[in-house]
Amino acid sequence: MGWNTSGSTGWDTSGGTGWDTSTRTTWHTRAHDGSFFGYVSAQGAPIVDLLDPRPGERVLDLGCGTGVLTAEIAARGAHVLGIDGSHTMIEAAIAQHPGLDFTVGDAHDFTVAQPYDAVFSNAALHWMSRDPDAVISCVRLALRPGGRFVAELGGAGNCATLTSAMLTAWREHGLYEPELPWYFPSPAEYAMRLEKGGFAVKVVECFDCPTPLDGCPNGAADWVRMFAGSLLEKVPAATVEPLLRRVNELAAPALRHESGWLADYVRLRFAAVRH
Numbered sequence: 001m002g003w004n005t006s007g008s009t010g011w012d013t014s015g016g017t018g019w020d021t022s023t024r025t026t027w028h029t030r031a032h033d034g035s036f037f038g039y040v041s042a043q044g045a046p047i048v049d050l051l052d053p054r055p056g057e058r059v060l061d062l063g064c065g066t067g068v069l070t071a072e073i074a075a076r077g078a079h080v081l082g083i084d085g086s087h088t089m090i091e092a093a094i095a096q097h098p099g100l101d102f103t104v105g106d107a108h109d110f111t112v113a114q115p116y117d118a119v120f121s122n123a124a125l126h127w128m129s130r131d132p133d134a135v136i137s138c139v140r141l142a143l144r145p146g147g148r149f150v151a152e153l154g155g156a157g158n159c160a161t162l163t164s165a166m167l168t169a170w171r172e173h174g175l176y177e178p179e180l181p182w183y184f185p186s187p188a189e190y191a192m193r194l195e196k197g198g199f200a201v202k203v204v205e206c207f208d209c210p211t212p213l214d215g216c217p218n219g220a221a222d223w224v225r226m227f228a229g230s231l232l233e234k235v236p237a238a239t240v241e242p243l244l245r246r247v248n249e250l251a252a253p254a255l256r257h258e259s260g261w262l263a264d265y266v267r268l269r270f271a272a273v274r275h
């Protein structure tokens, strides 16, 4: 897709963003350091192509994690600011990409000093589940008219086998059903939110994306530890191991293959333009 980059404004490194630094999720940077679950960023390359960042453009990377894709966008010549709700992630991003700009902030509640040409987000919007409309509203206000919002997130049905194994295992162990922290919308639902939020939707697609759990010798159990660690914090210590073993037993028939574990990811990808 070709994007109109006219109206690009100068880069502002003043840090003039009004960030609420609160966030509900504790993140492990190891999940994104390239040695463990590095696939989150590795899978992000096509969405960077859809963004098609141009030299001199101002781009905001929302939920940037350790900044792997922020750096890729910068390598294409754009001026990019990475934002993440996790201090730990931002510290790691600054350490790993010393020349780039990063700041801590909550996607539900931020403002920028100067509008951006594009807001980009990979594998992060489904974590911003408290109020998706508030996130879209902040993104709109952060963009110039005609600015684009390009993102990929988990779509409806994402990790259905994994989450159903979790819910069953929790129930079997007599635990309260956990409130899953993610928002996995259908393309129609998210497109409607975008339209209502002041965007014209140019591309929206949803696709299965079976994803090897590289570096996960314990398969689904490792996935739960990494991505649903906050739920395990509420489980009695002695129950954690048997609970995770049960998650593995329940998920294995569908997800464990000769080549290793494959997570049942469903991705929702979109490109929209601010009216």
Ligand SMILES: C[S@@+](CC[C@H](N)C(=O)[O-])C[C@H]1O[C@@H](n2cnc3c(N)ncnc32)[C@H](O)[C@@H]1O
Pocket: 023, 025, 027, 032, 040, 041, 044, 062, 063, 064, 065, 066, 067, 068, 069, 083, 084, 085, 086, 089, 105, 106, 107, 108, 121, 122, 123, 124, 127, 128
């Ligand atoms: C799976 S990681 C993806 C990181 C990066 N975009 C990538 O592709 O490698 C999701 C990120 O979203 C961030 N995040 C979650 N909720 C957030 C919020 N409300 N505001 C800002 N960032 C948030 C997390 O801290 C985490 O770094």
